[in-house]
Amino acid sequence: MADLEPFIITNSLPASLIRRSVKFYPRDIETLRQQLSRRPFFSVWGHNNTLMQVNGLLQVDITPDCERPSLGLDPDKYPCYQGRSFKECWIMSPDILNYSRSDAGREHSSQEIIGWQPLQVLWR
Numbered sequence: 001m002a003d004l005e006p007f008i009i010t011n012s013l014p015a016s017l018i019r020r021s022v023k024f025y026p027r028d029i030e031t032l033r034q035q036l037s038r039r040p041f042f043s044v045w046g047h048n049n050t051l052m053q054v055n056g057l058l059q060v061d062i063t064p065d066c067e068r069p070s071l072g073l074d075p076d077k078y079p080c081y082q083g084r085s086f087k088e089c090w091i092m093s094p095d096i097l098n099y100s101r102s103d104a105g106r107e108h109s110s111q112e113i114i115g116w117q118p119l120q121v122l123w124r
Contacts, residue, residue, distance in 0.1 A: 006040040007088040019077035032118040
């Protein structure tokens with residue numbers, strides 16, 4: 001079944017990895033929790049300072065298997081990780097206090113994050 005295909009979960013998705021048509025869908029936390037509980041996923045979460053907060057919110061451990069994992073593109077321009085290609089990604093997009101941008105070389109602290117918005121990204 002296609003809906004049991006593995007997906008990626010991450011804190012960001014660089015535009016340089018979008019080389020095919022995609023659709024973004026804002027979703028609620030509960031929908032993402034359900035997906036995490038019933039489907040295989042690969043975490044490419046890159047910010048340790050927010051990982052505990054998100055693990056608690058999602059009620060599942062999304063700690064990646066290495067520090068600051070990185071996605072690439074396969075020959076068909078789908079994102080790939082560890083030799084596997086994906087057509088679905090979930091981004092936990094932070095709601096930042098006052099929507100401020102962090103200083104260069106500094107990440108937002110978990111105290112500056114006032115909420116999270118899951119975004120489902122589907123590649124065509």
